[in-house]
Amino acid sequence: MGVAFPDSSRSARPDSTGERSEPGARKGRRSTPPAPTSLFSLPMEHPVKDITIIGAGPAGLFALFYAGMRQASAQIVDALPEAGGQLAALYPEKYIFDVAGYPQVLARDLVKQLVGQAGRFGEPIHLGQRVTGLERHDGLFVLHTEKGDYPTKAIIVAAGIGAFSPRRLPQPCAEPWYGRGIYDIVTDPKQFAGRRVVIVGGGDSAFDWATQLSGVATHVCLVHRSDRFRAHGATVAQFQGDVTAGRASLYTFHELNDVICRSGSERFSHIVLRDVKAKTTTEIEADVVLPMLGFVSDMGPIAEWGMTFERDEIVVNQTMETGREGVWAAGDVTTYPGKLKLIACGFGEAATAVNQAVHWIYPEKKVAPGHSSNMALFGQKDD
Numbered sequence: 477m478g479v480a481f482p483d484s485s486r487s488a489r490p491d492s493t494g495e496r497s498e499p500g501a502r503k504g505r506r507s508t509p510p511a512p513t514s515l516f517s518l519p520m521e522h523p524v525k526d527i528t529i530i531g532a533g534p535a536g537l538f539a540l541f542y543a544g545m546r547q548a549s550a551q552i553v554d555a556l557p558e559a560g561g562q563l564a565a566l567y568p569e570k571y572i573f574d575v576a577g578y579p580q581v582l583a584r585d586l587v588k589q590l591v592g593q594a595g596r597f598g599e600p601i602h603l604g605q606r607v608t609g610l611e612r613h614d615g616l617f618v619l620h621t622e623k624g625d626y627p628t629k630a631i632i633v634a635a636g637i638g639a640f641s642p643r644r645l646p647q648p649c650a651e652p653w654y655g656r657g658i659y660d661i662v663t664d665p666k667q668f669a670g671r672r673v674v675i676v677g678g679g680d681s682a683f684d685w686a687t688q689l690s691g692v693a694t695h696v697c698l699v700h701r702s703d704r705f706r707a708h709g710a711t712v713a714q715f716q717g718d719v720t721a722g723r724a725s726l727y728t729f730h731e732l733n734d735v736i737c738r739s740g741s742e743r744f745s746h747i748v749l750r751d752v753k754a755k756t757t758t759e760i761e762a763d764v765v766l767p768m769l770g771f772v773s774d775m776g777p778i779a780e781w782g783m784t785f786e787r788d789e790i791v792v793n794q795t796m797e798t799g800r801e802g803v804w805a806a807g808d809v810t811t812y813p814g815k816l817k818l819i820a821c822g823f824g825e826a827a828t829a830v831n832q833a834v835h836w837i838y839p840e841k842k843v844a845p846g847h848s849s850n851m852a853l854f855g856q857k858d859d
């Protein structure tokens with residue numbers, strides 16, 4: 477691979493406080509944060525965790541569970557408003573067929589299971605906050621996000637393809653209305669009750685929201701630049717049923733052309749659509765526009781943390797070391813010879829990363845975790 481990785485068995489440990497000087501002293505109980513150092517004697521809104529995971533996709537969620545199983549304190553930070561990574565943001569209604577133990581599972585349902593498992597030890601998932609920086613002081617990291625500062629002993633980067641942002645409408649006429657009638661993230665469908673909603677897009681999110689809102693909004697109109705949809709066939713068929721029943725309308729080969737606000741109102745009442753083939757325009761009533769145009773992703777400051785990147789992927793070795801001491805990686809964000817970007821592989825990489833990090837923080841804890849089926853933690857007895 478051409479990248480030198482530190483030998484973790486010889487690397488400096490983040491225990492300058494000396495609290496782990498007696499091997500085995502922690503066995504069987506939860507680890508406690510190191511004593512405050514000079515930096516952390518300042519009030520910190522979040523307690524020091526053993527492991528902070530960047531990303532609440534499948535790899536990060538499994539890492540959170542696994543850290544708890546290794547009796548390490550942990551937390552996740554994620555830019556998105558909900559957990560699940562690509563599964564939740566890009567294909568919640570698609571079936572997945574290649575996750576062991578599930579002959580087939582909806583992405584949305586797999587996320588639910590992963591979140592349930594990740595929550596077993598009560599560790600937090602901090603959503604809706606993009607990572608903005610990383611500092612290291614006195615043997616601890618402080619991970620900065622848009623909403624807080626998270627002191628931590630080790631980091632696992634499970635950032636997938638990076639932080640997603642919704643793709644914005646390209647028409648300049650849309651820009652002033654973001655937050656005032658144009659919304660690219662739907663948090664509560666009930667807010668659109670009694671509204672005339674226009675959804676722009678032809679993928680899963682567009683059709684998922686079109687079908688969900690057609691029972692809530694006064695009227696739902698879906699606008700797409702072509703007649704080819706990248707959405708689950710069953711959802712498209714369901715929406716076409718709503719159109720036939722008069723609850724919804726569909727404009728193919730159309731795009732947004734203008735937003736109309738009459739009589740000095742703060743809100744718009746109509747939009748103009750343009751037929752991209754015939755070059756004609758049509759004005760329709762609309763209170764809300766929801767652009768569902770997919771996401772753009774960005775690795776952000778993570779790319780500047782001194783790790784080796786190949787394209788947007790972190791080069792790791794077989795123990796998921798990144799080349800930066802105290803930082804491991806797992807899931808789609810990693811690359812190594814033979815790498816497969818699959819959920820199943822991310823799970824294994826997450827387990828490896830957590831086991832390595834736990835041993836690095838607490839040398840008295842073995843890398844090998846033992847079998848969960850024998851763990852007293854789960855109320856089991858040794859064979």
Ligand SMILES: Cc1cc2nc3c(=O)[nH]c(=O)nc-3n(C[C@H](O)[C@H](O)[C@H](O)COP(=O)(O)OP(=O)(O)OC[C@H]3O[C@@H](n4cnc5c(N)ncnc54)[C@H](O)[C@@H]3O)c2cc1C
Nearest residue numbers: 531533534535554555561562607635636638639807808819
């Ligand atoms: C349409 C589609 C279908 C797929 N089907 C399958 C399939 O059938 N089987 C299969 O195995 N795989 C499938 N995949 C691939 C699978 O979804 C990925 O392998 C998996 O999601 C990777 O998980 P992850 O946890 O590594 O990363 P992601 O799922 O990408 O999650 C990463 C998380 O990190 C967060 N993040 C990134 N950067 C930051 C930052 N700077 N600050 C804060 N948070 C950040 C993101 O918001 C995101 O939530 C499919 C992918 C797509 C797009």
